[in-house]
Amino acid sequence: MDKFRIQGGACLNGTVRISGAKNAALPLLAATILASSPITLSNVPDLKDVSTLIKVLESLGITVQRDKTSGSVHVDASTLNSRFAPYELVKTMRASILVLGPLLARYGEATVSLPGGCAIGSRPVEQHLKALEAMGAEIRVENGYVHAKVDGRLKGTRLSFDMVTVGGTENVLMAATLAEGTTILDNCAREPEVTDLANLLVKMGAKIEGIDSDQLTIHGVDSLSGVDYSVVADRIETGSYLAAAAMTGGCVRTTHTDPRLLEAVLRKFEEMGATITSGTDWIELDMRGKRPKAVSFRTLPHPAFPTDMQAQIMTVNTIADGTGTITETIFENRYMHVPELSRMGAKIQVDGHTAIVTGVETLQAAPVMATDLRASMSLVLAALTAQGETILDRIYHIDRGYEHVEEKLRGLGAVIERVK
Ligand code: EPU
Numbered sequence: 518m519d520k521f522r523i524q525g526g527a528c529l530n531g532t533v534r535i536s537g538a539k540n541a542a543l544p545l546l547a548a549t550i551l552a553s554s555p556i557t558l559s560n561v562p563d564l565k566d567v568s569t570l571i572k573v574l575e576s577l578g579i580t581v582q583r584d585k586t587s588g589s590v591h592v593d594a595s596t597l598n599s600r601f602a603p604y605e606l607v608k609t610m611r612a613s614i615l616v617l618g619p620l621l622a623r624y625g626e627a628t629v630s631l632p633g634g635c636a637i638g639s640r641p642v643e644q645h646l647k648a649l650e651a652m653g654a655e656i657r658v659e660n661g662y663v664h665a666k667v668d669g670r671l672k673g674t675r676l677s678f679d680m681v682t683v684g685g686t687e688n689v690l691m692a693a694t695l696a697e698g699t700t701i702l703d704n705c706a707r708e709p710e711v712t713d714l715a716n717l718l719v720k721m722g723a724k725i726e727g728i729d730s731d732q733l734t735i736h737g738v739d740s741l742s743g744v745d746y747s748v749v750a751d752r753i754e755t756g757s758y759l760a761a762a763a764m765t766g767g768c769v770r771t772t773h774t775d776p777r778l779l780e781a782v783l784r785k786f787e788e789m790g791a792t793i794t795s796g797t798d799w800i801e802l803d804m805r806g807k808r809p810k811a812v813s814f815r816t817l818p819h820p821a822f823p824t825d826m827q828a829q830i831m832t833v834n835t836i837a838d839g840t841g842t843i844t845e846t847i848f849e850n851r852y853m854h855v856p857e858l859s860r861m862g863a864k865i866q867v868d869g870h871t872a873i874v875t876g877v878e879t880l881q882a883a884p885v886m887a888t889d890l891r892a893s894m895s896l897v898l899a900a901l902t903a904q905g906e907t908i909l910d911r912i913y914h915i916d917r918g919y920e921h922v923e924e925k926l927r928g929l930g931a932v933i934e935r936v937k
Pocket of ligand 1: 642643
């Protein structure tokens with residue numbers, strides 16, 4: 518299993534190009550099922566999770582041509598000959614459930630494995646199923662599979678999600694584009710990745726009102742067509758490299774990104790004492806060699822502070838001046854990085870969903886283990902400032918969501934190598 522060997526102490530400086538967002542590329546790939554002519558996506562990151570979703574599409578008979586160097590993926594869904602997404606693929610990535618809505622809307626049936634357990638929480642999908650049922654689908658969950666069927670087309674309806682769900686909003690939004698009549702969805706997720714999906718669907722010919730708000734109105738159309746579309750920048754990757762600058766007292770400019778995608782995170786960096794400057798497609802964080810000040814926050818749906826940045830900002834708090842209080846409200850078990858950070862000398866007390874972090878002067882290197890994607894990045898950040906050499910195990914988690922992470926970090930001056 519690959520590991521990272523990281524020598525702490527380098528101050529990160531320079532420019533890093535941000536990739537397309539994993540969490541946008543996945544629903545966009547699922548949406549290609551809806552199109553009656555080929556779609557070309559660009560700015561698609563070269564990530565394990567993207568490869569998994571492409572495998573799911575290929576297992577449905579869809580023709581996919583991918584050029585990893587240019588980041589373009591050409592999808593021709595006209596060769597689709599199966600409506601079955603097997604456990605073997607879905608268990609490796611929960612987002613595979615996103616093929617359910619498009620398959621059902623376009624072909625009237627789908628059998629998709631229920632995603633299995635997940636390190637950060639139980640993550641059920643009953644909101645997706647309830648909404649599709651409300652649109653006229655007959656749904657049975659049997660032997661670990663969701664069997665969904667509809668006579669004719671799905672029917673437009675009005676419904677409100679019981680909780681804000683990113684994947685649920687995306688699945689139902691895709692399904693509603695080809696439904697008969699109008700669907701009104703309340704309490705929708707407003708994450709930029711949902712907006713990116715809605716923008717792609719509109720380009721394909723869908724009729725959607727309320728994009729970027731918590732109420733989406735979708736007027737069903739008979740068919741959607743192929744287009745060229747570029748994936749939005751990864752706001753979490755952006756925030757993670759800015760956190761590396763905050764952590765090491767350096768100055769990092771992220772390019773090919775958009776400051777409007779992560780305002781709540783940028784405000785926290787400013788509260789830490791960082792100087793943030795930005796243009797339409799870049800953001801720079803300059804820490805000017807200062808020790809960051811501890812910050813407090815709660816994770817909440819967009820536009821508030823994102824759960825996917827919780828571990829990284831907690832890690833900046835571990836070496837900050839003062840005490841920060843963090844409350845995780847999205848996932849029930851997203852503090853798996855805490856015991857690992859504690860092994861590096863961090864002072865963190867967890868009480869239920871709240872973590873109280875008191876900054877220490879320095880962390881110490883230790884052998885540590887990644888438990889999930891964002892936790893792995895938090896441990897990389899910790900290792901960058903720790904005294905000594907950290908060995909980070911199970912980095913396959915980081916490969917799911919950070920494109921060329923060690924090359925990018927090395928480009929900023931980090932001493933990091935991948936070892937077997
Ligand atoms: N939930 C339910 N029932 C449902 C759906 C969701 O109880 O039917 C709960 C979940 O268990 C969770 C909360 O609602 O506690 C939010 O879940 P959501 O559906 O919004 O999350 P998701 O769509 O499964 C996406 C991202 C996650 C990100 C969350 C929240 C993708 C592929 N994944 O997951 O990204 O944390 O939204 O913003 O878009 C990551 O990139 O590291 C990652 C975990």
